[in-house]
Every structure is written in C-alpha cells, then in structure tokens.
Amino acid sequence: MTDYDGNYIQDKFIEYCKLNTRSDDSNNAIPTTQGQVTLLKIIAQEIKKLGLTDVSYSDLDAYTVAKLPANSNKSATPIGFVAHVDTADFNAENITPQVHKAYNGQDIDLGHGLILSSDEFPSLNKHIGETLITASGDTLLGADDKAGIAGLLGMLKYLVDNPEVEHGDIWVAFGPDEEIGKGAARFDVSRFPVEFAYTLDNGDIGDIAYETFNAADAKIDFQGTVVHPGEAYGLMVNAAVMASEFISALPSDEVPEKSKDFDGYFMVVSNNGNVDHAQVELIIRDFDTETFLAKKNLVNKIVADLNQKYGKDHVKLEMHDQYRSPGDLIKAHPYVVNLVLHAYHNLNIEPKVIPFRGGTDGDFISEKGIPTPNLFNGGANFHGPYEYVTTESMMKLSQTLVEIVKTHLKMNNNRDETELKRKY
Ligand SMILES: [Zn+2]
Structure with a gap:
C-alpha cells in the first residue's frame, strides 16, 4: 500500500x-x-x-x-x-x-x-x-x-x-x-x-x-417626456425621477451589504439617466425558489405601478434568469x-x-x-x-x-x- x-x-x-x-x-x-x-x-x-x-x-x-x-x-x-x-x-x-x-x-x-x-x-x-x-x-x-x-x-x-x-x-x-x-x-x-x-x-x-443562489438580472428602461420646463406643468415625465422612484420601491434592507448566510438580495448594479431617458440595471439573488419568484414578482409589480402612474410604456423591463440553485x-x-x-x-x-x-x-x-x-x-x-x-x-x-x-x-x-x- x-x-x-x-x-x-x-x-x-x-x-x-x-x-x-x-x-x-x-x-x-x-x-x-x-x-x-x-x-x-x-x-x-x-x-x-x-x-x-x-x-x-x-x-x-x-x-x-x-x-x-x-x-x-x-x-x-x-x-x-x-x-x-x-x-x-x-x-x-x-x-x-x-x-x-x-x-x-x-x-x-x-x-x-x-x-x-x-x-x-x-x-x-x-x-x-x-x-x-x-x-x-x-x-x-x-x-x-x-x-x-x-x-x-x-x-x-x-x-x-x-x-x-x-x-x-x-x-x-x-x-x-x-x-x-x-x-x-x-x-x-x-x-x-x-x-x-x-x-x-x-x-x-x-x-x-x-x-x-437562484439568480436573475434585470434591465429597466425609463422613457421620459421632455417638455420645456416653463411649459412642463402636467406634461413633463422625468425619466431620472422615475428611475429613483423605482429604486426607492425596492426593500432597502434586502441589499448585499445587509445580507449574509441564506439571505437573498436586490443589487442596483448601475443607475444612469437624465430627463429624457434613464436605465437601471439590477441583479436578484435568493437561495429559496419561492422567495426568488416573489422578488421577481415585486420587480414586475413596481414596473406595472409606475406605468399605471405615468402612462403605459414609460417603463420597460427586461428580466432574465441567470442560474438556478x-x-x-x-x-x-x-x-x-x-x-x-x-x-x-x-x-x-x-x-x-x-x-x-x-x-x-x-x-x-x-x-x-x-x-x-x-x-x-x-x-x-x-x-x-x-x-x-x-x-x-x-x-x-x-x-x-x-x-x-x-x-x-x-x-x-x-x-x-x-x-x-x-x-x-
Ligand atoms: Zn473557483
């Protein structure tokens, strides 16, 4: 031996x-x-x-x-x-x-x-x-x-x-x-x-x-309506503001810097924009299949709510699964x-x-x-x-x-x- x-x-x-x-x-x-x-x-x-x-x-x-x-x-x-x-x-x-x-x-x-x-x-x-x-x-x-x-x-x-x-x-x-x-x-x-x-x-x-983790990434595009600020009353839709509303609607405790062990999270990877157009890139991570789906549903819901508020198609969402646990x-x-x-x-x-x-x-x-x-x-x-x-x-x-x-x-x-x- x-x-x-x-x-x-x-x-x-x-x-x-x-x-x-x-x-x-x-x-x-x-x-x-x-x-x-x-x-x-x-x-x-x-x-x-x-x-x-x-x-x-x-x-x-x-x-x-x-x-x-x-x-x-x-x-x-x-x-x-x-x-x-x-x-x-x-x-x-x-x-x-x-x-x-x-x-x-x-x-x-x-x-x-x-x-x-x-x-x-x-x-x-x-x-x-x-x-x-x-x-x-x-x-x-x-x-x-x-x-x-x-x-x-x-x-x-x-x-x-x-x-x-x-x-x-x-x-x-x-x-x-x-x-x-x-x-x-x-x-x-x-x-x-x-x-x-x-x-x-x-x-x-x-x-x-x-x-x-189960993992997904999402890209959210915000299309604004640009009007001269002096005549904007009731008309302007500000893409940068919509993007920040989207981010504020995410649970503020479910982020990588506050997560460990079996916690999942949302992470804003990038956030760029102006009045005309803005884009947020997001990743979603969760160990549990059910709460992973709930996280993705929440993103869908925030987008739907914003479209309801500002009018259809101001906000477009593309979300893809990356890998599954x-x-x-x-x-x-x-x-x-x-x-x-x-x-x-x-x-x-x-x-x-x-x-x-x-x-x-x-x-x-x-x-x-x-x-x-x-x-x-x-x-x-x-x-x-x-x-x-x-x-x-x-x-x-x-x-x-x-x-x-x-x-x-x-x-x-x-x-x-x-x-x-x-x-x-
Ligand atoms: Zn390795």
Missing part, C-alpha cells in the same frame, strides 16, 4: 499554477483564453499517463474528460468529479509560487510590499507545521481551482498505485471559464455519464455546499450529500453544510440533470495576491475523494436516502 503522494500533488499544483489561465469575460471564444486550452491538454496527457481511459478534449465545450474504470465485482453507479482550469480576473502573468516548508506562523513577505500575516488572516494558524504555498506579490496564486485539480490527480494516482482499493467507474472533468460563469453552461454532459458529481472549488476541508434537485437526491457526510465521518472530518454565495459550475451541471454539490479544495484568500494552500490540504482532498468512492461502493446497494442529513 503506498500513501498519498504529496510530492506528486505539490509538483502538479506548482506546474499548473505557473501557466496563465486567466479567463476573459470580453471574449466569446470557447474557451475564452488560449492558456486554458494549453492546460486542458496537459491534463489530458497527464491522466492518460496515469492510465485513465476514454480521455478526450472537445473543442465544442473545452472540457477534458476521462474515466478510471471500475476494478471491483461489486457494482456502483458511476460518480464524477469536476475542477476548473481558469483563474479569476486578477494578474496571472509570470506566477511564481513560493513554497514555505514547515510554516511556523511568522509573517511571510510576499514581495511588492505585501505581507501575509496570521494576524490579518487567522485561518493560517490551522496550517502551522505544514508546507504552505503562496504567490509572490503581484499575481494571484491560482489555488482556485488548481488545488482542486491537484487534489483530484492525487486521488487518481492513489487509486492507480493501489489497485486493491476497490471502486466503481469514476469520471473526471476539467473545464474552463468558471470564474465568468460560462464554462459549465456549455458543458456537453453526454460526455460525462455519471449519476452524480462533485465540484472541488474553493472551501475549507469539511465543507459541503449544495444550495447556492441546485438545492431542489439535490434535496430530491439526499444520498449525494449523505454519502459525503459518511466519508467525512470515516475520516474524522467535521462537516460544515454551508451556503455558497455565488454561482458555481455545480449550478449549471445540476441544471443539466446531474446533482452536483461543491466540496472544497482547501485553499484560502482566493482571487488575489494573498491566496494560499498547503500541500497537506490538497492531500486531504485526495484522501477525502478516495473515501467517497470507497464508501459509495459499500453503500450503493444499501443507500441512505431517506432524508438529507447535516452530519453523521
């Missing part, structure tokens, strides 16, 4: 971090940047070398997928794991990861005048004695989500090195453009024939998130969550069921019919220069994934799916 290969996981992580895979929302190519194609093909080579089958990269959705075939007489439905190759909208040129062996809790000089300090970031204290990996000042690191990729490769390597560990079919998918919400929307899941899957994106060891689908398949809680329990990992206050690949993949909660990649301070992860956290991810596939093989024919649990 060989152990989790920390050197392998760390080497792959650092190799992939050095590649600039920043996504670009202004580009409509698939994927949006060429650096992502480079990494997706490198990963395809790597997993082929590990011995996976059915390895393919498709230009149509820019996903690399592959299978580690079952090695057991017992049967288990196919299970999937997903990580993304792109990094957030922050400098990713010449990323130079720094390895701090046996981190002792002291401040780390990242260069460029930046200090990574446990006073400012107390989560660092959980990693004393571990091998800490940071960027070097003027770039992000890319642990989001290259720590997820490295942990996933660590699981595959462990299972290949230890063929006596039995498992069913395991599919892996590496995709682009998560940070801009485009990648998984295009994922052709017929290439990923699994019953359920997990994304390994952000989060602390022990997290599991299956409820994210996978919560409802996953609640209908509690095993997908309970399996993870079992695995955490077996490894003495304290589970934390958390809301995910943002869109994820799992939202899109769940919408395509594959229940896909998010677990964790073990890093922290994502999307900026203070990002870090430890080699030990990535090894813990590998170990957790192995435990999930082992537990799935054991439980598949005797599933615990009566109700969704929060812990075991």
Whole structure:
C-alpha cells in the first residue's frame, strides 16, 4: 500500500499554477483564453499517463474528460468529479509560487510590499507545521481551482498505485471559464455519464455546499417626456425621477451589504439617466425558489405601478434568469450529500453544510440533470495576491475523494436516502 503522494500533488499544483489561465469575460471564444486550452491538454496527457481511459478534449465545450474504470465485482453507479482550469480576473502573468516548508506562523513577505500575516488572516494558524504555498506579490496564486485539480490527480494516482482499493467507474472533468460563469453552461454532459458529481472549488476541508443562489438580472428602461420646463406643468415625465422612484420601491434592507448566510438580495448594479431617458440595471439573488419568484414578482409589480402612474410604456423591463440553485434537485437526491457526510465521518472530518454565495459550475451541471454539490479544495484568500494552500490540504482532498468512492461502493446497494442529513 503506498500513501498519498504529496510530492506528486505539490509538483502538479506548482506546474499548473505557473501557466496563465486567466479567463476573459470580453471574449466569446470557447474557451475564452488560449492558456486554458494549453492546460486542458496537459491534463489530458497527464491522466492518460496515469492510465485513465476514454480521455478526450472537445473543442465544442473545452472540457477534458476521462474515466478510471471500475476494478471491483461489486457494482456502483458511476460518480464524477469536476475542477476548473481558469483563474479569476486578477494578474496571472509570470506566477511564481513560493513554497514555505514547515510554516511556523511568522509573517511571510510576499514581495511588492505585501505581507501575509496570521494576524490579518487567522485561518493560517490551522496550517502551522505544514508546507504552505503562496504567490509572490503581484499575481494571484491560482489555488482556485488548481488545488482542486491537484487534489483530484492525487486521488487518481492513489487509486492507480493501489489497485486493491476497490471502486466503481469514476469520471473526471476539467473545464474552463468558471470564474465568468460560462464554462459549465456549455458543458456537453453526454460526455460525462455519471449519476452524480462533485465540484472541488474553493472551501475549507469539511465543507459541503449544495444550495447556492437562484439568480436573475434585470434591465429597466425609463422613457421620459421632455417638455420645456416653463411649459412642463402636467406634461413633463422625468425619466431620472422615475428611475429613483423605482429604486426607492425596492426593500432597502434586502441589499448585499445587509445580507449574509441564506439571505437573498436586490443589487442596483448601475443607475444612469437624465430627463429624457434613464436605465437601471439590477441583479436578484435568493437561495429559496419561492422567495426568488416573489422578488421577481415585486420587480414586475413596481414596473406595472409606475406605468399605471405615468402612462403605459414609460417603463420597460427586461428580466432574465441567470442560474438556478441546485438545492431542489439535490434535496430530491439526499444520498449525494449523505454519502459525503459518511466519508467525512470515516475520516474524522467535521462537516460544515454551508451556503455558497455565488454561482458555481455545480449550478449549471445540476441544471443539466446531474446533482452536483461543491466540496472544497482547501485553499484560502482566493482571487488575489494573498491566496494560499498547503500541500497537506490538497492531500486531504485526495484522501477525502478516495473515501467517497470507497464508501459509495459499500453503500450503493444499501443507500441512505431517506432524508438529507447535516452530519453523521
Ligand atoms: Zn473557483
């Protein structure tokens, strides 16, 4: 029996971090940047070398997928794991990861005048004695989500090195453009024939998130009636005033700056206008499907009320759903969550069921019919220069994934799916 290969996981992580895979929302190519194609093909080579089958990269959705075939007489439905190759909208040129062996809790000089300090970031204290990996000042690191990729490769390597560990079919998918919400929307899941899957994106060891926001955006156009102010009595309709009336009619407490955990909100993204014309852009977020609908209905009602007051068609509304919370689908398949809680329990990992206050690949993949909660990649301070992860956290991810596939093989024919649990 060989152990989790920390050197392998760390080497792959650092190799992939050095590649600039920043996504670009202004580009409509698939994927949006060429650096992502480079990494997706490198990963395809790597997993082929590990011995996976059915390895393919498709230009149509820019996903690399592959299978580690079952090695057991017992049967288990196919299970999937997903990580993304792109990094957030922050400098990713010449990323130079720094390895701090046996981190002792002291401040780390990242260069460029930046200090990574446990006073400012107390989560660092959980990693004393571990091998800490940071960027070097003027770039992000890319642990989001290259720590997820490295942990996933660590699981595959462990299972290949230890063929006596039995498992069913395991599919892996590496995709682009998560940070801009485009990648998984295009994922052709017929290439990923699994019953359920997990994304390994952000989060602390022990997290599991299956409820994210339902999301919509709205654009409201206000058309005024311009009349010389001296002759305006009873005639002028001021578009800028209508826009401010619209905003005042929104609930003033349901805004991001007053929301946390499972609270939803309205956010005015922009508000521009003059007497003739004004436009308000709005986003709507809510975890709960019913209150999400109520929020959208309120927007419709405010618009209808303004049109009633000022005359028809002064106010035009365009509202679109952006993504839906996978919560409802996953609640209908509690095993997908309970399996993870079992695995955490077996490894003495304290589970934390958390809301995910943002869109994820799992939202899109769940919408395509594959229940896909998010677990964790073990890093922290994502999307900026203070990002870090430890080699030990990535090894813990590998170990957790192995435990999930082992537990799935054991439980598949005797599933615990009566109700969704929060812990075991
Ligand atoms: Zn991510």
